[in-house]
Amino acid sequence: MVKALYMSISDCTGCQQCEMACSYEHEGVFNPAKSRIKVFNFPEEGRNVPYSCTQCADAWCMQACPVDAIYINTKTGAKEVSDALCVGCKVCTIACPFGTINYNHATGKVIKCDLCGGDPKCVEICPTPALTYIDAEQTGMAKMRLWAKKTDAGQAAQS
Amino acid sequence: MDYVIVGAGPAGVTAAETLRQIDPDGSVVLVGAEADPPYGRMAIPYYLIGKIEADGTYLRKSDNFYESKGIKYVQGVAKSVSPDTGKLVLSDGAEIPYDKLLVATGSHPIRPPVDGLDLAGVHHCWTLEDARAIVRLIGDGKDVVLMGAGFIGCIIMEALAVSGANLTVVEAEDRMVPRMMNQTAGNMISDWCRDKGVNVMTSARVTSVTEGGGKLSVAVDNGQTIAADLVVVATGVKSNAGFLDGSGVETEIGIKVDNHLKTSVDNIYAAGDVAQGPDFSTGGWDVHAIQPTAVEHGRIAALNMAGKDAAYKGSLNMNVLDTLGLISCSFGLWQGTEGGDSVERIDEKKSRYTILNFEGDRLVGALTLGRTDHIGVLRGLIQSNVRLGVWKDRLMADPNRLAEAYIGATRVI
Ligand SMILES: Cc1cc2nc3c(=O)[nH]c(=O)nc-3n(C[C@H](O)[C@H](O)[C@H](O)COP(=O)(O)OP(=O)(O)OC[C@H]3O[C@@H](n4cnc5c(N)ncnc54)[C@H](O)[C@@H]3O)c2cc1C
Ligand code: SF4
Numbered sequence: 030m031v032k033a034l035y036m037s038i039s040d041c042t043g044c045q046q047c048e049m050a051c052s053y054e055h056e057g058v059f060n061p062a063k064s065r066i067k068v069f070n071f072p073e074e075g076r077n078v079p080y081s082c083t084q085c086a087d088a089w090c091m092q093a094c095p096v097d098a099i100y101i102n103t104k105t106g107a108k109e110v111s112d113a114l115c116v117g118c119k120v121c122t123i124a125c126p127f128g129t130i131n132y133n134h135a136t137g138k139v140i141k142c143d144l145c146g147g148d149p150k151c152v153e154i155c156p157t158p159a160l161t162y163i164d165a166e167q168t169g170m171a172k173m174r175l176w177a178k179k180t181d182a183g184q185a186a187q188s
Numbered sequence: 189m190d191y192v193i194v195g196a197g198p199a200g201v202t203a204a205e206t207l208r209q210i211d212p213d214g215s216v217v218l219v220g221a222e223a224d225p226p227y228g229r230m231a232i233p234y235y236l237i238g239k240i241e242a243d244g245t246y247l248r249k250s251d252n253f254y255e256s257k258g259i260k261y262v263q264g265v266a267k268s269v270s271p272d273t274g275k276l277v278l279s280d281g282a283e284i285p286y287d288k289l290l291v292a293t294g295s296h297p298i299r300p301p302v303d304g305l306d307l308a309g310v311h312h313c314w315t316l317e318d319a320r321a322i323v324r325l326i327g328d329g330k331d332v333v334l335m336g337a338g339f340i341g342c343i344i345m346e347a348l349a350v351s352g353a354n355l356t357v358v359e360a361e362d363r364m365v366p367r368m369m370n371q372t373a374g375n376m377i378s379d380w381c382r383d384k385g386v387n388v389m390t391s392a393r394v395t396s397v398t399e400g401g402g403k404l405s406v407a408v409d410n411g412q413t414i415a416a417d418l419v420v421v422a423t424g425v426k427s428n429a430g431f432l433d434g435s436g437v438e439t440e441i442g443i444k445v446d447n448h449l450k451t452s453v454d455n456i457y458a459a460g461d462v463a464q465g466p467d468f469s470t471g472g473w474d475v476h477a478i479q480p481t482a483v484e485h486g487r488i489a490a491l492n493m494a495g496k497d498a499a500y501k502g503s504l505n506m507n508v509l510d511t512l513g514l515i516s517c518s519f520g521l522w523q524g525t526e527g528g529d530s531v532e533r534i535d536e537k538k539s540r541y542t543i544l545n546f547e548g549d550r551l552v553g554a555l556t557l558g559r560t561d562h563i564g565v566l567r568g569l570i571q572s573n574v575r576l577g578v579w580k581d582r583l584m585a586d587p588n589r590l591a592e593a594y595i596g597a598t599r600v601i
Contacts, residue, residue, distance in 0.1 A: 071592065095245075096247070097248055097249050116239055117239075118231070120479050120480060123506050123566070126567045126571060128561075128591055129564070
């Protein structure tokens with residue numbers, strides 16, 4: 030069973046502990062700016078929304094990469110960036126319509142959610158049910174896929 | 189089914205892989221002209237600065253990738269196509285029969301009519317071979333003149349600057365990256381580059397290159413003459429469609445295709461830089477010479493070649509460029525549209541700039557300078573055609589809330 034990161038909009042309090050855990054796990058610092066998950070605040074709606082890569086099937090980033098630096102972790106299904114291969118061209122960052130693969134100025138390469146190899150630290154730290162790591166089919170992925178389809182320039186008749 | 193793909197860049201390689209996946213029984217032949225294994229041109233700048241070796245530019249990394257996938261790779265140059273007999277003819281006389289042919293031959297740089305561009309020390313920067321020649325001539329303190337500050341020129345500029353060159357850029361138009369940036373953003377990029385020590389000349393043309401005393405001498409129509417160890421020419425490209433002469437395949441600025449990427453001749457398709465494909469934004473036909481389009485074309489052409497009915501909604505013109513640390517992006521109709529709303533924010537001190545262009549309550553184009561976070565949502569907002577609703581006013585008030593607008597308008601979460 031492939032598991033996915035499920036980000037719920039109703040439970041997040043905006044405490045940003047997930048950002049801290051993520052940046053610490055991957056970059057060794059507590060710095061939300063270096064987190065691969067981001068909590069967006071919607072003051073008009075009085076909401077907080079945690080947002081990160083959903084490891085979408087289209088994998089725009091992976092397709093666009095000119096040097097094959099993005100690959101699928103067969104254990105978790107996550108699309109991961111190989112630091113050794115990434116040249117830092119940033120093409121993946123404009124190709125991903127969700128904006129969930131980002132350029133890291135410090136390393137000159139890109140970063141994205143890798144599900145921490147199957148043990149996501151953001152989920153571990155989240156004090157509410159906002160972040161869970163569950164069966165992929167139960168997540169809001171269907172909705173995200175729908176938008177991915179709308180973005181796809183030529184998927185209409187792929188089946 | 190015999191599939192033949194001519195041109196082994198990202199478009200051709202993606203097509204070969206896709207065909208292999210969807211038609212396991214078909215035979216797939218991939219013909220590439222260059223001596224190196226299939227590589228990505230856009231990785232060349234990183235080879236120039238030594239960030240990667242030549243093999244770091246290869247499109248697929250394992251040694252026997254093509255063989256292992258059952259893709260037959262042939263090194264050779266296509267010379268002509270005969271649709272009547274269904275054959276691709278190579279320059280060595282070999283004939284390759286096809287049921288479906290994909291032309292993915294890309295383009296080649298054009299040499300403007302300026303005296304002296306045939307001298308040693310003058311190079312294009314288009315192939316790995318070009319890059320190897322350039323690597324031998326660059327180094328700390330070398331005098332380098334770059335002709336052309338378009339998108340490709342600017343990418344090369346970044347690499348040349350990193351190499352420690354004394355760099356002069358000569359651009360004929362009135363600003364840098366004129367086909368990707370408006371006047372405001374183009375000027376901000378020029379200011380930034382000048383600030384970093386690059387000698388930027390706009391509205392200027394090289395009139396001749398001469399040689400003397402072991403150095404090149406580059407004359408510019410603004411009266412200046414610049415000494416150079418290396419001149420790099422990046423003044424535009426032309427599609428590699430000449431070998432189709434006499435085949436009946438129609439060309440304009442590229443090979444004309446329909447929305448299934450089929451050419452005017454049955455069983456012949458075209459993809460990537462060589463194809464004048466559907467433009468998502470205008471509904472017209474254009475060449476979008478970028479990596480993401482090449483890959484998308486390759487996949488969609490392959491689906492159609494294999495008998496699927498994959499109609500293409502068109503490519504989105506988009507670019508990301510790093511000029512000495514200032515990162516700029518352009519998407520879709522960045523010039524705006526007649527009667528559409530726009531919102532613009534400039535922060536000259538921080539070299540940040542954003543312009544968003546709307547049609548009704550849909551985003552149709554954007555330019556950004558100095559931001560990289562969640563930048564892909566601009567593609568998402570434009571290409572999903574999502575109605576922004578309340579988010580249009582919110583973006584008009586604060587165009588930096590791009591990711592919020594995407595999340596809010598699409599309610600993906
Ligand atoms: C220096 C540089 C930097 C770039 N940077 C970026 C960037 O940052 N972002 C971006 O999106 N794009 C960038 N590009 C553009 C990008 O590389 C191209 O859009 C992309 O390579 C197009 O892919 P393609 O497969 O259509 O053509 P190509 O990659 O050009 O491949 C075509 C292949 O066909 C072969 N061929 C040509 N004629 C024949 C023939 N008669 N017979 C057999 N084979 C033939 C060629 O040798 C070549 O291997 C850059 C390009 C260059 C040169
Ligand atoms: S930035 Fe790295 S991972 Fe992204 S497309 Fe370029 S090389 Fe590939």
